[in-house]
Amino acid sequence: MSSLRERYLAAQLAGDRREALRLLVDEGLLRGIPLQDIHLKVIQSAQYEIGRLWQENRISVAQEHLATAISQLALSHLYRHLPRDPSNGKVVMMSCVEGELHEVGARMASDFLEMAGFDVRFLGANVPTDHLERMVREQTPDLLALSVTMTYHLPALRAAVDRVRAVAPRLHIAVGGLAFTWASGVENDLNVSFHGRDARELVAAACRILGV
Ligand code: B12
CATH class of the missing domain: 3.40.50.280 (Cobalamin-binding domain)
Known part of the structure; x- marks a missing residue:
């Protein structure tokens, strides 16, 4: 999982939307990694790392925006694949x-x-x-x-x-x-x-x- 996060982070920093999505879908979802783990252990964790790099001035605000836009795209894409329990009416x-x-x-x-x-x-x-x-x-x-x-x-x-x-x-x-x-x-x-x-x-x- 940490290797997937590192590769996802690298794709974010490179601004490579296709590679970022490919990693989450082909190397994550299709290999049976639960969506919850993709969300928390890859996307959320990568976003926190982006924050750390930004705070340490190792990346710019522009790079943070680029990276975050990729995570937003990823969440939109994964939304269609969410496994859903039956509606509980709430x-x-x-x-x-x-x-x-x-x-x-x-x-x-x-x-x-x-x-x-x-x-x-x-x-x-x-x-x-x-x-x-x-x-x-x-x-x-x-x-x-x-x-x-x-x-x-x-x-x-x-x-x-x-x-x-x-x-x-x-x-x-x-x-x-x-x-x-x-x-x-x-x-x-x-x-x-x-x-x-x-x-x-x-x-x-x-x-x-x-x-x-
Ligand atoms: C992307 C980002 C931005 C983007 C946000 C874009 C967007 N569309 O969301 C932009 C550029 C706008 C931004 C702006 C700022 N940011 Co900012 N940002 C981040 C960054 C890098 C990632 C945030 C993220 O995507 N997290 C991923 C999500 C999934 O995690 P999460 O938010 O924690 O959510 C989870 C839980 O908290 C929880 N949760 C969330 N909501 C709820 C609600 C309920 C009810 C419950 C139960 C749980 C829950 O569940 C979520 C999923 O598990 C963080 C770094 C970080 N550590 O978070 C900095 C960070 C939060 N930002 C920071 C700062 C300083 C700012 C600015 C002040 C910068 C500035 N000088 O202008 C502004 C403030 C803007 C404002 N007015 O709100 C600092 C805050 C430091 C501090 N101690 O105060 C951080 C930590 C970066 C850093 N390390 O310095 N930022």
Whole structure:
């Protein structure tokens, strides 16, 4: 698996979209590697490595964009191949909080929920709190999952939780994303149903909370 990640990372850095996809499909999927492992151990892990290289100034922002665009393409392509449990009839709304531009994690977590039989509305990056509140009011999901990467977006998370609670007091809310590894404990005073680190934990919690 680590060799696949290294080769995928090399293809990302070279900007080679075809090779990146070939690796994930021919060397991953078709060789029986579970999609969950391709997502977490190859794509997520490569994205984290891209972040490290960027932080150390060994790659530019342009190279990070190139690499991330490849992972977005890969997720779109793999989406068609997701093995799906039968529908459990529960709707999860997944959104990044206002200002939050990191959407790959929320997207991946959405794919994991779909594999587990949830019906997912993925709203993507930087959703204005007003409009999130409005959509929750209009569509009333069974679970709202909010994603935060940058700790300076935690106030936006708090605002989103408060606003949504005001219109849907009984709605289950899950929060997660990288911000919680840097600011642990924040979830306690938000009084949310769940907070977790990765897509697998979210699926397990969603099943438990919603009783499916
Ligand atoms: C790609 C990227 C970007 C892209 C994002 C593009 C996009 N369309 O998403 C862009 C260029 C926009 C960006 C911008 C910035 N970035 Co950036 N970015 C990254 C990078 C390299 C990869 C992110 C990624 O794709 N991760 C892969 C996904 C799959 O992982 P994940 O997000 O952790 O998601 C998983 C879990 O967290 C969890 N999860 C996610 N959501 C949820 C929700 C729930 C409810 C649950 C339970 C779980 C869950 O499940 C997911 C799947 O397992 C990271 C490096 C890193 N370590 O993550 C830096 C990183 C996060 N960025 C960083 C920084 C500093 C920034 C900027 C401030 C840079 C700048 N000076 O402008 C801006 C901030 C933008 C903003 N306003 O939000 C730093 C943060 C450091 C810190 N401690 O604060 C990092 C760590 C890079 C680094 N090493 O320095 N970035």
